[in-house]
Amino acid sequence: MEELLVTARSNALIDPGLHIWTWEVAMYLFLGGMTAGIMVFAAAMTLLNKDEEAPLATTQLALLGPVVLSLGMTTLFLDLEHKLFVYRFYTAFMPLSPMSWGSWVLVFIYPVSLLQILSTLRNGYPRLAVYPDRSALGRRVLDWCESNRRSIAMAAIPFGVALGIYTGILLSAFSARPFWNTGILGPLFLVSGLSTAAALVALAARRHGERLMFTRIDLVLILVELALVALFLINLSTGSGVQIEALESIMGGPYTLLFWGLFIGAGLLVPLLLEVLELRGVSMKVVLLAPVLVLLGGYLLRQVMLDVGQESTWTQYPSQYNAELLDRLHR
Amino acid sequence: MTRFAMVIDTRTCIGCGDCVVACKTENKVPAGLNRDWIVEATSGTYPNLKTEFRSERCNHCSNPTCVTLCPTGASHLWQDSNIVLVDADKCTGCKACIAACPYDARLVMHPDGYVDKCTFCHHRVEKGLDPACVSSCPTRCMHFGDLDDPGSEVSRLLATRSWKVLSPETGNEPNVYYLT
Ligand code: SF4
Ligand code: SF4
Numbered sequence: 444m445e446e447l448l449v450t451a452r453s454n455a456l457i458d459p460g461l462h463i464w465t466w467e468v469a470m471y472l473f474l475g476g477m478t479a480g481i482m483v484f485a486a487a488m489t490l491l492n493k494d495e496e497a498p499l500a501t502t503q504l505a506l507l508g509p510v511v512l513s514l515g516m517t518t519l520f521l522d523l524e525h526k527l528f529v530y531r532f533y534t535a536f537m538p539l540s541p542m543s544w545g546s547w548v549l550v551f552i553y554p555v556s557l558l559q560i561l562s563t564l565r566n567g568y569p570r571l572a573v574y575p576d577r578s579a580l581g582r583r584v585l586d587w588c589e590s591n592r593r594s595i596a597m598a599a600i601p602f603g604v605a606l607g608i609y610t611g612i613l614l615s616a617f618s619a620r621p622f623w624n625t626g627i628l629g630p631l632f633l634v635s636g637l638s639t640a641a642a643l644v645a646l647a648a649r650r651h652g653e654r655l656m657f658t659r660i661d662l663v664l665i666l667v668e669l670a671l672v673a674l675f676l677i678n679l680s681t682g683s684g685v686q687i688e689a690l691e692s693i694m695g696g697p698y699t700l701l702f703w704g705l706f707i708g709a710g711l712l713v714p715l716l717l718e719v720l721e722l723r724g725v726s727m728k729v730v731l732l733a734p735v736l737v738l739l740g741g742y743l744l745r746q747v748m749l750d751v752g753q754e755s756t757w758t759q760y761p762s763q764y765n766a767e768l769l770d771r772l773h774r
Numbered sequence: 775m776t777r778f779a780m781v782i783d784t785r786t787c788i789g790c791g792d793c794v795v796a797c798k799t800e801n802k803v804p805a806g807l808n809r810d811w812i813v814e815a816t817s818g819t820y821p822n823l824k825t826e827f828r829s830e831r832c833n834h835c836s837n838p839t840c841v842t843l844c845p846t847g848a849s850h851l852w853q854d855s856n857i858v859l860v861d862a863d864k865c866t867g868c869k870a871c872i873a874a875c876p877y878d879a880r881l882v883m884h885p886d887g888y889v890d891k892c893t894f895c896h897h898r899v900e901k902g903l904d905p906a907c908v909s910s911c912p913t914r915c916m917h918f919g920d921l922d923d924p925g926s927e928v929s930r931l932l933a934t935r936s937w938k939v940l941s942p943e944t945g946n947e948p949n950v951y952y953l954t
Binding site for chain 1: 815863940
Protein backbone atom coordinates (compact mmCIF):
# COMPACT_ATOMS: atom_id res chain seq x y z
CA MET A 444 0.00 0.00 0.00
CA GLU A 445 1.00 3.56 -0.52
CA GLU A 446 0.28 6.72 1.39
CA LEU A 447 0.53 10.02 -0.38
CA LEU A 448 1.08 13.45 0.97
CA VAL A 449 0.72 16.34 -1.42
CA THR A 450 2.25 19.66 -0.53
CA ALA A 451 1.12 22.92 -2.05
CA ARG A 452 -1.80 21.67 -4.09
CA SER A 453 -5.34 22.71 -3.36
CA ASN A 454 -6.41 24.17 -6.68
CA ALA A 455 -9.96 25.49 -6.67
CA LEU A 456 -12.45 23.15 -8.42
CA ILE A 457 -9.76 20.44 -8.77
CA ASP A 458 -8.80 19.37 -5.25
CA PRO A 459 -9.48 17.20 -3.35
CA GLY A 460 -11.73 15.75 -6.10
CA LEU A 461 -12.68 17.31 -9.41
CA HIS A 462 -15.88 19.34 -9.07
CA ILE A 463 -15.83 21.63 -12.10
CA TRP A 464 -19.40 21.07 -13.30
CA THR A 465 -22.49 21.42 -11.13
CA TRP A 466 -26.25 21.74 -11.68
CA GLU A 467 -25.88 24.14 -14.62
CA VAL A 468 -24.35 21.46 -16.82
CA ALA A 469 -26.66 18.71 -15.52
CA MET A 470 -29.63 20.95 -16.34
CA TYR A 471 -28.27 21.64 -19.81
CA LEU A 472 -27.80 17.93 -20.52
CA PHE A 473 -31.31 17.27 -19.24
CA LEU A 474 -32.97 20.03 -21.26
CA GLY A 475 -30.88 19.21 -24.34
CA GLY A 476 -32.03 15.60 -24.15
CA MET A 477 -35.62 16.70 -23.71
CA THR A 478 -35.37 18.95 -26.77
CA ALA A 479 -34.12 15.97 -28.75
CA GLY A 480 -37.15 13.99 -27.62
CA ILE A 481 -39.52 16.87 -28.44
CA MET A 482 -38.18 17.11 -32.00
CA VAL A 483 -38.27 13.36 -32.55
CA PHE A 484 -41.82 12.89 -31.23
CA ALA A 485 -43.25 15.91 -33.05
CA ALA A 486 -41.70 14.61 -36.26
CA ALA A 487 -42.68 10.98 -35.73
CA MET A 488 -46.30 11.86 -34.98
CA THR A 489 -46.40 13.95 -38.15
CA LEU A 490 -45.00 11.12 -40.24
CA LEU A 491 -47.50 8.70 -38.70
CA ASN A 492 -50.40 11.11 -39.39
CA LYS A 493 -51.48 11.29 -35.77
CA ASP A 494 -53.12 14.74 -36.06
CA GLU A 495 -56.38 13.41 -34.70
CA GLU A 496 -55.18 11.02 -32.01
CA ALA A 497 -52.29 13.08 -30.72
CA PRO A 498 -52.96 16.71 -31.55
CA LEU A 499 -50.64 18.10 -28.91
CA ALA A 500 -47.61 16.08 -29.97
CA THR A 501 -48.29 16.54 -33.68
CA THR A 502 -49.06 20.22 -33.86
CA GLN A 503 -48.09 21.96 -30.64
CA LEU A 504 -45.14 20.14 -29.12
CA ALA A 505 -42.52 21.43 -31.57
CA LEU A 506 -42.88 24.98 -30.25
CA LEU A 507 -41.40 23.84 -26.95
CA GLY A 508 -38.18 22.67 -28.66
CA PRO A 509 -36.38 26.00 -29.00
CA VAL A 510 -37.83 27.21 -25.69
CA VAL A 511 -36.48 24.26 -23.74
CA LEU A 512 -33.19 24.29 -25.61
CA SER A 513 -32.69 28.00 -24.98
CA LEU A 514 -33.25 27.46 -21.29
CA GLY A 515 -30.63 24.73 -21.39
CA MET A 516 -28.16 26.88 -23.26
CA THR A 517 -28.69 29.60 -20.70
CA THR A 518 -27.72 27.34 -17.83
CA LEU A 519 -24.76 26.11 -19.88
CA PHE A 520 -23.69 29.69 -20.40
CA LEU A 521 -23.92 30.25 -16.65
CA ASP A 522 -21.34 27.50 -16.21
CA LEU A 523 -18.71 29.07 -18.46
CA GLU A 524 -15.87 30.65 -16.51
CA HIS A 525 -14.76 32.95 -19.34
CA LYS A 526 -18.18 34.14 -20.47
CA LEU A 527 -17.16 36.99 -22.77
CA PHE A 528 -15.36 34.48 -24.95
CA VAL A 529 -18.37 32.25 -25.56
CA TYR A 530 -18.27 33.18 -29.28
CA ARG A 531 -15.05 31.20 -29.51
CA PHE A 532 -17.13 28.03 -29.85
CA TYR A 533 -17.99 29.34 -33.29
CA THR A 534 -14.63 30.51 -34.55
CA ALA A 535 -13.37 26.94 -34.91
CA PHE A 536 -14.55 23.45 -35.63
CA MET A 537 -12.51 20.80 -33.85
CA PRO A 538 -13.41 17.46 -35.41
CA LEU A 539 -12.06 15.38 -32.50
CA SER A 540 -13.96 17.29 -29.81
CA PRO A 541 -17.56 16.15 -29.21
CA MET A 542 -18.18 19.48 -27.50
CA SER A 543 -17.31 21.26 -30.72
CA TRP A 544 -19.64 18.97 -32.68
CA GLY A 545 -22.32 19.71 -30.10
CA SER A 546 -21.98 23.48 -30.39
CA TRP A 547 -22.38 23.25 -34.15
CA VAL A 548 -25.29 20.81 -33.94
CA LEU A 549 -27.05 23.34 -31.69
CA VAL A 550 -26.74 25.94 -34.43
CA PHE A 551 -28.59 23.68 -36.87
CA ILE A 552 -31.23 22.63 -34.37
CA TYR A 553 -32.81 26.09 -34.26
CA PRO A 554 -33.66 26.49 -37.97
CA VAL A 555 -34.83 22.87 -38.26
CA SER A 556 -36.98 23.28 -35.22
CA LEU A 557 -38.32 26.60 -36.51
CA LEU A 558 -39.38 24.93 -39.76
CA GLN A 559 -41.08 22.23 -37.69
CA ILE A 560 -43.02 24.87 -35.79
CA LEU A 561 -44.03 26.79 -38.91
CA SER A 562 -45.23 23.65 -40.64
CA THR A 563 -47.83 23.08 -37.92
CA LEU A 564 -48.43 26.63 -36.74
CA ARG A 565 -51.88 27.10 -38.33
CA ASN A 566 -53.16 23.85 -36.87
CA GLY A 567 -51.46 24.04 -33.50
CA TYR A 568 -51.50 27.72 -32.69
CA PRO A 569 -54.14 29.43 -34.86
CA ARG A 570 -53.86 32.60 -32.79
CA LEU A 571 -50.14 32.84 -33.44
CA ALA A 572 -50.53 32.00 -37.11
CA VAL A 573 -52.62 35.13 -37.56
CA TYR A 574 -49.49 37.27 -37.49
CA PRO A 575 -47.53 35.70 -40.36
CA ASP A 576 -50.78 35.27 -42.27
CA ARG A 577 -51.22 39.02 -42.37
CA SER A 578 -48.45 39.47 -44.89
CA ALA A 579 -48.08 37.89 -48.28
CA LEU A 580 -44.56 36.71 -47.48
CA GLY A 581 -45.68 35.18 -44.17
CA ARG A 582 -48.46 33.31 -45.91
CA ARG A 583 -46.05 32.02 -48.55
CA VAL A 584 -43.64 30.79 -45.89
CA LEU A 585 -46.37 29.01 -43.94
CA ASP A 586 -47.78 27.49 -47.13
CA TRP A 587 -44.35 26.25 -48.14
CA CYS A 588 -43.66 24.75 -44.72
CA GLU A 589 -47.05 23.05 -44.63
CA SER A 590 -46.64 21.49 -48.03
CA ASN A 591 -43.17 20.25 -47.04
CA ARG A 592 -44.29 19.13 -43.62
CA ARG A 593 -43.25 15.53 -44.09
CA SER A 594 -39.81 16.35 -45.46
CA ILE A 595 -39.22 18.74 -42.56
CA ALA A 596 -40.25 16.03 -40.13
CA MET A 597 -37.88 13.60 -41.78
CA ALA A 598 -35.03 16.06 -41.43
CA ALA A 599 -35.89 16.78 -37.80
CA ILE A 600 -35.45 13.16 -36.70
CA PRO A 601 -31.71 12.80 -37.42
CA PHE A 602 -31.04 16.22 -35.91
CA GLY A 603 -33.01 15.32 -32.79
CA VAL A 604 -31.22 11.99 -32.49
CA ALA A 605 -27.84 13.67 -32.99
CA LEU A 606 -28.61 16.18 -30.25
CA GLY A 607 -29.76 13.51 -27.83
CA ILE A 608 -26.89 11.14 -28.41
CA TYR A 609 -24.24 13.85 -28.36
CA THR A 610 -25.05 14.79 -24.78
CA GLY A 611 -23.95 11.28 -23.81
CA ILE A 612 -21.00 10.99 -26.18
CA LEU A 613 -19.78 14.29 -24.82
CA LEU A 614 -19.13 12.60 -21.48
CA SER A 615 -18.08 9.19 -22.76
CA ALA A 616 -15.25 10.74 -24.79
CA PHE A 617 -13.34 11.59 -21.61
CA SER A 618 -10.83 8.77 -21.31
CA ALA A 619 -9.56 10.57 -18.21
CA ARG A 620 -12.85 9.93 -16.35
CA PRO A 621 -13.27 6.17 -15.95
CA PHE A 622 -16.94 6.38 -14.94
CA TRP A 623 -17.90 8.06 -18.22
CA ASN A 624 -15.62 6.16 -20.49
CA THR A 625 -18.20 3.79 -21.95
CA GLY A 626 -20.05 4.10 -25.25
CA ILE A 627 -23.36 3.22 -23.63
CA LEU A 628 -23.79 6.77 -22.33
CA GLY A 629 -24.78 7.99 -25.82
CA PRO A 630 -27.79 5.67 -26.26
CA LEU A 631 -28.63 5.93 -22.54
CA PHE A 632 -28.89 9.72 -22.65
CA LEU A 633 -30.82 9.57 -25.91
CA VAL A 634 -33.41 7.14 -24.53
CA SER A 635 -33.69 9.13 -21.33
CA GLY A 636 -34.22 12.29 -23.40
CA LEU A 637 -36.99 10.61 -25.38
CA SER A 638 -38.55 9.38 -22.15
CA THR A 639 -38.61 12.84 -20.58
CA ALA A 640 -40.21 14.28 -23.72
CA ALA A 641 -42.86 11.53 -23.65
CA ALA A 642 -43.51 12.38 -20.01
CA LEU A 643 -43.86 16.02 -20.96
CA VAL A 644 -46.58 15.13 -23.49
CA ALA A 645 -48.31 12.86 -20.98
CA LEU A 646 -48.28 15.74 -18.55
CA ALA A 647 -49.56 18.38 -20.94
CA ALA A 648 -51.98 16.38 -23.12
CA ARG A 649 -55.63 17.30 -22.70
CA ARG A 650 -56.98 14.25 -24.47
CA HIS A 651 -57.14 11.07 -22.49
CA GLY A 652 -56.23 9.02 -25.56
CA GLU A 653 -53.10 11.02 -26.23
CA ARG A 654 -52.00 10.77 -22.64
CA LEU A 655 -52.46 7.01 -22.70
CA MET A 656 -50.53 6.73 -25.95
CA PHE A 657 -47.56 8.58 -24.49
CA THR A 658 -47.81 6.73 -21.21
CA ARG A 659 -47.45 3.53 -23.24
CA ILE A 660 -44.51 4.94 -25.19
CA ASP A 661 -42.88 6.08 -21.99
CA LEU A 662 -43.32 2.68 -20.43
CA VAL A 663 -41.35 1.06 -23.23
CA LEU A 664 -38.69 3.75 -23.04
CA ILE A 665 -38.27 3.26 -19.29
CA LEU A 666 -37.77 -0.46 -19.85
CA VAL A 667 -35.14 0.23 -22.51
CA GLU A 668 -33.49 2.74 -20.23
CA LEU A 669 -33.33 0.20 -17.41
CA ALA A 670 -31.72 -2.28 -19.77
CA LEU A 671 -29.15 0.32 -20.84
CA VAL A 672 -28.39 1.17 -17.20
CA ALA A 673 -27.82 -2.54 -16.59
CA LEU A 674 -25.43 -2.69 -19.56
CA PHE A 675 -23.65 0.38 -18.25
CA LEU A 676 -23.14 -1.26 -14.86
CA ILE A 677 -21.98 -4.53 -16.43
CA ASN A 678 -19.62 -2.60 -18.66
CA LEU A 679 -17.98 -0.74 -15.78
CA SER A 680 -17.88 -3.66 -13.38
CA THR A 681 -16.03 -5.76 -15.95
CA GLY A 682 -13.83 -2.85 -16.98
CA SER A 683 -10.38 -1.72 -15.95
CA GLY A 684 -9.28 -1.21 -12.35
CA VAL A 685 -10.04 2.50 -12.36
CA GLN A 686 -13.54 1.80 -13.66
CA ILE A 687 -14.25 -0.76 -10.97
CA GLU A 688 -12.96 1.73 -8.44
CA ALA A 689 -15.19 4.46 -9.89
CA LEU A 690 -18.20 2.20 -9.59
CA GLU A 691 -17.73 1.99 -5.84
CA SER A 692 -19.18 5.49 -5.50
CA ILE A 693 -22.61 4.11 -6.34
CA MET A 694 -22.10 0.65 -4.85
CA GLY A 695 -22.04 1.53 -1.20
CA GLY A 696 -20.13 4.79 -1.67
CA PRO A 697 -21.43 8.35 -1.16
CA TYR A 698 -23.67 8.37 -4.27
CA THR A 699 -25.43 5.06 -3.61
CA LEU A 700 -28.66 6.61 -2.39
CA LEU A 701 -28.78 9.20 -5.16
CA PHE A 702 -28.23 6.57 -7.84
CA TRP A 703 -30.29 3.64 -6.59
CA GLY A 704 -32.87 5.31 -4.37
CA LEU A 705 -33.61 8.48 -6.28
CA PHE A 706 -32.62 7.88 -9.91
CA ILE A 707 -33.44 4.16 -10.27
CA GLY A 708 -36.15 3.96 -7.60
CA ALA A 709 -38.06 7.24 -7.67
CA GLY A 710 -37.08 8.20 -11.22
CA LEU A 711 -37.57 4.91 -13.08
CA LEU A 712 -39.18 2.08 -11.09
CA VAL A 713 -41.93 4.02 -9.31
CA PRO A 714 -43.15 5.76 -12.50
CA LEU A 715 -42.90 2.42 -14.31
CA LEU A 716 -45.19 0.85 -11.74
CA LEU A 717 -47.61 3.79 -11.81
CA GLU A 718 -47.76 3.66 -15.59
CA VAL A 719 -48.45 -0.07 -15.60
CA LEU A 720 -51.27 0.48 -13.10
CA GLU A 721 -52.70 3.32 -15.15
CA LEU A 722 -52.67 1.28 -18.35
CA ARG A 723 -54.29 -1.63 -16.51
CA GLY A 724 -57.12 0.76 -15.77
CA VAL A 725 -56.53 1.12 -12.06
CA SER A 726 -58.00 4.51 -11.35
CA MET A 727 -55.57 6.77 -9.61
CA LYS A 728 -55.91 10.16 -8.09
CA VAL A 729 -52.31 10.95 -8.86
CA VAL A 730 -52.04 10.19 -12.59
CA LEU A 731 -49.71 13.11 -13.09
CA LEU A 732 -47.23 11.81 -10.55
CA ALA A 733 -45.67 9.33 -12.99
CA PRO A 734 -44.60 11.86 -15.65
CA VAL A 735 -43.37 14.26 -12.98
CA LEU A 736 -41.20 11.51 -11.53
CA VAL A 737 -39.89 10.63 -15.01
CA LEU A 738 -38.81 14.24 -15.46
CA LEU A 739 -37.13 14.18 -12.06
CA GLY A 740 -35.41 10.90 -12.95
CA GLY A 741 -34.15 12.36 -16.22
CA TYR A 742 -32.54 15.24 -14.38
CA LEU A 743 -31.11 12.99 -11.67
CA LEU A 744 -29.50 10.73 -14.29
CA ARG A 745 -27.46 13.70 -15.55
CA GLN A 746 -26.70 14.97 -12.08
CA VAL A 747 -25.48 11.64 -10.71
CA MET A 748 -23.48 10.91 -13.88
CA LEU A 749 -21.80 14.32 -13.67
CA ASP A 750 -21.08 14.08 -9.95
CA VAL A 751 -19.67 10.57 -9.94
CA GLY A 752 -17.97 10.89 -13.31
CA GLN A 753 -15.91 13.97 -12.64
CA GLU A 754 -14.74 12.61 -9.31
CA SER A 755 -13.67 9.33 -10.91
CA THR A 756 -10.01 9.57 -11.71
CA TRP A 757 -6.66 8.01 -12.49
CA THR A 758 -4.87 10.15 -9.97
CA GLN A 759 -5.79 10.13 -6.35
CA TYR A 760 -4.15 12.29 -3.74
CA PRO A 761 -5.63 11.30 -0.40
CA SER A 762 -3.59 13.82 1.50
CA GLN A 763 -5.79 13.94 4.60
CA TYR A 764 -4.87 12.19 7.78
CA ASN A 765 -6.53 8.81 7.72
CA ALA A 766 -6.81 6.87 10.97
CA GLU A 767 -7.43 3.64 9.11
CA LEU A 768 -3.91 3.77 7.74
CA LEU A 769 -2.54 3.66 11.28
CA ASP A 770 -4.39 0.41 11.94
CA ARG A 771 -2.87 -1.10 8.85
CA LEU A 772 0.60 -0.26 10.14
CA HIS A 773 0.06 -2.57 13.12
CA ARG A 774 -0.89 -5.51 10.99
CA MET B 775 8.88 17.79 -33.93
CA THR B 776 10.76 18.50 -30.74
CA ARG B 777 9.81 16.31 -27.82
CA PHE B 778 10.55 18.24 -24.67
CA ALA B 779 10.83 16.16 -21.53
CA MET B 780 11.58 16.64 -17.90
CA VAL B 781 13.56 13.98 -16.10
CA ILE B 782 13.38 14.16 -12.32
CA ASP B 783 15.60 12.11 -10.05
CA THR B 784 13.49 10.87 -7.12
CA ARG B 785 16.69 9.68 -5.44
CA THR B 786 18.08 13.17 -5.04
CA CYS B 787 14.82 15.13 -4.65
CA ILE B 788 14.34 16.14 -1.02
CA GLY B 789 10.85 17.61 -1.40
CA CYS B 790 11.95 21.14 -0.45
CA GLY B 791 9.36 22.77 -2.70
CA ASP B 792 11.73 25.29 -4.28
CA CYS B 793 10.41 24.34 -7.72
CA VAL B 794 6.90 25.19 -6.55
CA VAL B 795 8.00 28.61 -5.34
CA ALA B 796 10.12 29.24 -8.44
CA CYS B 797 7.11 28.54 -10.67
CA LYS B 798 4.81 30.79 -8.69
CA THR B 799 7.31 33.64 -8.87
CA GLU B 800 8.33 33.21 -12.49
CA ASN B 801 4.78 32.80 -13.80
CA LYS B 802 2.98 35.04 -11.28
CA VAL B 803 0.56 32.24 -10.43
CA PRO B 804 -2.25 33.71 -8.27
CA ALA B 805 -2.43 32.91 -4.56
CA GLY B 806 -4.00 29.57 -3.78
CA LEU B 807 -3.24 28.03 -7.16
CA ASN B 808 -0.33 25.87 -8.22
CA ARG B 809 0.97 24.67 -11.54
CA ASP B 810 3.36 22.25 -9.87
CA TRP B 811 3.36 20.47 -6.54
CA ILE B 812 5.27 17.93 -4.47
CA VAL B 813 4.01 14.44 -3.79
CA GLU B 814 5.51 12.51 -0.92
CA ALA B 815 4.65 8.86 -1.43
CA THR B 816 5.33 6.48 1.42
CA SER B 817 4.91 2.83 0.63
CA GLY B 818 5.47 -0.46 2.39
CA THR B 819 4.55 -1.79 5.81
CA TYR B 820 6.17 -0.58 8.99
CA PRO B 821 9.10 -0.90 9.65
CA ASN B 822 9.98 -1.42 5.98
CA LEU B 823 8.87 1.92 4.66
CA LYS B 824 10.12 3.75 1.60
CA THR B 825 9.51 7.40 0.82
CA GLU B 826 9.71 8.94 -2.60
CA PHE B 827 9.49 12.65 -3.40
CA ARG B 828 8.07 13.66 -6.74
CA SER B 829 7.81 17.13 -8.17
CA GLU B 830 4.68 16.88 -10.35
CA ARG B 831 3.14 19.07 -13.04
CA CYS B 832 1.49 18.77 -16.44
CA ASN B 833 3.18 15.94 -18.34
CA HIS B 834 3.03 17.65 -21.73
CA CYS B 835 1.76 14.37 -23.06
CA SER B 836 2.52 13.10 -26.55
CA ASN B 837 -1.16 12.20 -26.76
CA PRO B 838 -2.69 15.19 -24.94
CA THR B 839 -6.37 14.41 -24.40
CA CYS B 840 -6.83 17.95 -23.08
CA VAL B 841 -5.97 19.32 -26.52
CA THR B 842 -8.10 16.75 -28.36
CA LEU B 843 -11.25 17.55 -26.41
CA CYS B 844 -10.95 21.35 -26.34
CA PRO B 845 -13.83 22.65 -28.47
CA THR B 846 -12.25 25.93 -29.48
CA GLY B 847 -8.62 25.19 -30.22
CA ALA B 848 -7.58 27.25 -27.18
CA SER B 849 -5.57 24.30 -25.93
CA HIS B 850 -2.84 23.85 -28.47
CA LEU B 851 0.70 22.69 -29.06
CA TRP B 852 3.52 25.22 -29.06
CA GLN B 853 5.61 25.49 -32.20
CA ASP B 854 5.47 21.93 -33.46
CA SER B 855 6.49 20.55 -30.07
CA ASN B 856 4.65 18.69 -27.33
CA ILE B 857 4.39 21.75 -25.08
CA VAL B 858 0.69 22.21 -24.33
CA LEU B 859 -0.42 25.82 -23.96
CA VAL B 860 -3.76 27.58 -23.52
CA ASP B 861 -4.61 30.66 -25.53
CA ALA B 862 -6.60 32.78 -23.05
CA ASP B 863 -8.30 34.70 -25.86
CA LYS B 864 -9.77 31.52 -27.27
CA CYS B 865 -10.68 29.86 -24.00
CA THR B 866 -14.37 29.86 -23.04
CA GLY B 867 -13.74 28.42 -19.60
CA CYS B 868 -15.86 25.39 -20.42
CA LYS B 869 -13.46 23.25 -18.37
CA ALA B 870 -13.57 20.28 -20.74
CA CYS B 871 -9.78 20.14 -20.74
CA ILE B 872 -9.70 19.95 -16.94
CA ALA B 873 -11.93 16.88 -17.06
CA ALA B 874 -9.89 15.52 -19.97
CA CYS B 875 -6.59 15.46 -18.08
CA PRO B 876 -6.09 12.13 -16.32
CA TYR B 877 -3.46 13.76 -14.11
CA ASP B 878 -5.75 16.58 -12.91
CA ALA B 879 -2.92 18.93 -13.83
CA ARG B 880 -4.90 21.91 -15.07
CA LEU B 881 -6.46 24.75 -13.14
CA VAL B 882 -8.86 27.62 -13.59
CA MET B 883 -7.08 30.95 -13.44
CA HIS B 884 -9.09 33.11 -11.07
CA PRO B 885 -10.57 35.65 -11.24
CA ASP B 886 -10.38 35.94 -15.03
CA GLY B 887 -11.85 32.53 -15.70
CA TYR B 888 -9.61 31.10 -18.39
CA VAL B 889 -7.81 27.83 -17.93
CA ASP B 890 -4.19 27.93 -16.95
CA LYS B 891 -1.47 25.37 -16.66
CA CYS B 892 2.23 24.61 -16.66
CA THR B 893 3.86 25.87 -19.85
CA PHE B 894 7.24 24.18 -19.39
CA CYS B 895 8.24 27.89 -19.25
CA HIS B 896 8.22 28.07 -23.04
CA HIS B 897 9.13 31.76 -22.75
CA ARG B 898 12.45 30.68 -21.18
CA VAL B 899 12.88 27.61 -23.39
CA GLU B 900 12.66 29.92 -26.40
CA LYS B 901 15.75 31.72 -25.12
CA GLY B 902 17.61 28.49 -24.52
CA LEU B 903 16.99 28.54 -20.76
CA ASP B 904 15.64 25.75 -18.58
CA PRO B 905 12.17 26.06 -17.04
CA ALA B 906 12.19 28.03 -13.78
CA CYS B 907 11.59 24.96 -11.60
CA VAL B 908 14.47 23.06 -13.18
CA SER B 909 16.94 25.89 -12.78
CA SER B 910 15.96 26.58 -9.19
CA CYS B 911 16.41 23.06 -7.82
CA PRO B 912 19.09 23.11 -5.11
CA THR B 913 19.89 19.41 -5.50
CA ARG B 914 19.86 19.59 -9.30
CA CYS B 915 17.55 16.64 -9.47
CA MET B 916 15.57 18.05 -12.39
CA HIS B 917 16.67 17.94 -16.01
CA PHE B 918 15.08 19.35 -19.13
CA GLY B 919 15.72 18.77 -22.81
CA ASP B 920 14.75 17.26 -26.13
CA LEU B 921 14.10 13.52 -26.17
CA ASP B 922 14.31 13.37 -29.95
CA ASP B 923 17.96 14.32 -29.66
CA PRO B 924 19.74 11.12 -28.57
CA GLY B 925 22.70 13.13 -27.29
CA SER B 926 20.68 15.34 -24.93
CA GLU B 927 21.10 15.01 -21.18
CA VAL B 928 17.53 13.76 -20.76
CA SER B 929 17.97 11.09 -23.44
CA ARG B 930 21.20 9.91 -21.86
CA LEU B 931 19.67 9.76 -18.39
CA LEU B 932 16.75 7.68 -19.62
CA ALA B 933 19.14 5.39 -21.47
CA THR B 934 21.28 4.71 -18.42
CA ARG B 935 18.97 4.86 -15.40
CA SER B 936 15.78 3.04 -14.47
CA TRP B 937 12.72 5.27 -14.70
CA LYS B 938 8.94 5.43 -14.65
CA VAL B 939 6.18 7.76 -15.73
CA LEU B 940 2.89 8.38 -13.92
CA SER B 941 -0.01 6.06 -14.84
CA PRO B 942 1.27 5.01 -18.28
CA GLU B 943 -2.02 3.09 -18.70
CA THR B 944 -3.81 6.36 -19.47
CA GLY B 945 -2.41 6.13 -22.99
CA ASN B 946 -1.50 9.82 -22.87
CA GLU B 947 2.23 9.11 -23.17
CA PRO B 948 3.42 11.55 -20.52
CA ASN B 949 6.78 13.29 -20.92
CA VAL B 950 7.72 13.90 -17.31
CA TYR B 951 9.98 11.02 -16.28
CA TYR B 952 10.98 9.96 -12.79
CA LEU B 953 14.33 8.28 -12.22
CA THR B 954 13.93 5.58 -9.59
S1 SF4 C 1 -0.81 16.11 -18.22
FE1 SF4 C 1 -2.92 16.66 -18.56
S2 SF4 C 1 -2.86 18.84 -19.05
FE2 SF4 C 1 -0.79 18.05 -19.34
S3 SF4 C 1 -0.70 17.49 -21.52
FE3 SF4 C 1 -1.25 15.64 -20.38
S4 SF4 C 1 -3.48 15.63 -20.49
FE4 SF4 C 1 -2.85 17.70 -21.00
S1 SF4 D 1 -11.66 25.55 -20.79
FE1 SF4 D 1 -10.68 26.65 -22.47
S2 SF4 D 1 -8.82 25.50 -22.97
FE2 SF4 D 1 -10.14 24.19 -21.73
S3 SF4 D 1 -11.34 22.98 -23.17
FE3 SF4 D 1 -12.59 24.77 -22.67
S4 SF4 D 1 -12.05 26.28 -24.23
FE4 SF4 D 1 -10.44 24.71 -24.30
